[in-house]
Amino acid sequence: MATAVELVEKLLARHNHHSRDHFQRRTALERHHPNRQLNRAYGSLYYASLDARYSPLAECPTAKEAREDLIGKRLRFIIQYVAAHT
Amino acid sequence: MHELSTPTSQPRPIPFHLEGAAPATTAEESSCPAQPAPWSGKPYPLDLVEERFWRQFRDEFLTAIHAWCVAHADRVAACYVPFSRDHLRVFVVRRSPTYDFSLSDALADLETELFEKDWPCEVVPIPASANSTLEHYFKPAESIQVYGNRGGTGREASRQAQSS
Numbered sequence: 001m002a003t004a005v006e007l008v009e010k011l012l013a014r015h016n017h018h019s020r021d022h023f024q025r026r027t028a029l030e031r032h033h034p035n036r037q038l039n040r041a042y043g044s045l046y047y048a049s050l051d052a053r054y055s056p057l058a059e060c061p062t063a064k065e066a067r068e069d070l071i072g073k074r075l076r077f078i079i080q081y082v083a084a085h086t
Numbered sequence: 087m088h089e090l091s092t093p094t095s096q097p098r099p100i101p102f103h104l105e106g107a108a109p110a111t112t113a114e115e116s117s118c119p120a121q122p123a124p125w126s127g128k129p130y131p132l133d134l135v136e137e138r139f140w141r142q143f144r145d146e147f148l149t150a151i152h153a154w155c156v157a158h159a160d161r162v163a164a165c166y167v168p169f170s171r172d173h174l175r176v177f178v179v180r181r182s183p184t185y186d187f188s189l190s191d192a193l194a195d196l197e198t199e200l201f202e203k204d205w206p207c208e209v210v211p212i213p214a215s216a217n218s219t220l221e222h223y224f225k226p227a228e229s230i231q232v233y234g235n236r237g238g239t240g241r242e243a244s245r246q247a248q249s250s
Binding site: 027047 | 172184197208210214
C-alpha cells in the first residue's frame with residue numbers, strides 16, 4: 001500500500017495536489033484521474049491495508065492472494081498507469 | 087412543557103427508511119408526542135438551507151447507499167453512516183469471513199458513484215466478525231443505520247433484500 005500511496009502522490013503532484021490523508025488522496029484521484037480501473041486498484045489496496053492492520057488474520061487476504069491479486073494485478077496496474085501519465 | 091421519559095434501552099443507530107416505509111421506533115420514542123418545530127411558523131433562510139441539506143443528504147446520499155447495499159445483499163450484512171466532524175464515512179459490514187475481492191471492486195465503485203453525485207466520502211469495509219463490536223470502529227449511537235441488522239447473522243438482511 002505504501003508503494004501505491006507514493007505512486008498516487010507522484011501522479012497527483014503533477015496537478016499540484018499533495019494529500020494529508022487517504023480521503024484527500026482518494027477524492028483528488030477521482031477528480032484528476034476518473035479512471036475506474038485505477039480507482040478500483042487503489043481502493044482494493046487501501047481496503048486490504050485496513051484489514052491487515054485491524055482485522056483478525058483469518059479475515060485478511062492470504063499471502064498468495066496478496067502476491068497474485070493485490071501485487072500482481074492491482075499494484076501492477078497502478079505502476080503502469082503512473083508510468084504512462086507522469 | 088413535555089418531559090421526556092427516561093430511556094429504557096441503550097442508545098442505538100438511527101434506522102434509515104425509504105420514503106413510505108413505516109419507521110421502527112422504540113417504546114420511549116413512540117410515547118414522545120411529536121412537537122412542531124419552533125421555527126415552523128416563521129421560516130428563516132438558514133432553516134431552509136438546513137432542510138434542503140437534509141433532504142439532499144437523504145435523497146441523494148443515503149438512498150444511493152441503501153440501493154447499493156440491497157444490490158449487494160449477498161455480500162453485505164449491514165451499513166452505517168456515523169455523524170462525522172471532518173468528512174463522511176460509510177462503514178460496510180461484509181458477510182464473508184475472508185477477504186472479499188469482488189466486494190472491494192464494488193466498494194470502490196460506490197465511492198466513485200458518490201463522488202460523482204457530489205457526495206465525496208470514505209467507504210470503510212469492516213469484517214463480518216466486527217458486527218457485534220462496532221464500537222471499535224465508530225460510535226453506533228451517533229450513526230445512521232442505512233442497511234441490515236446490528237449483531238445479526240445476516241439472515242435478516244437477506245430477508246430485507248428479498249422483500250425489497
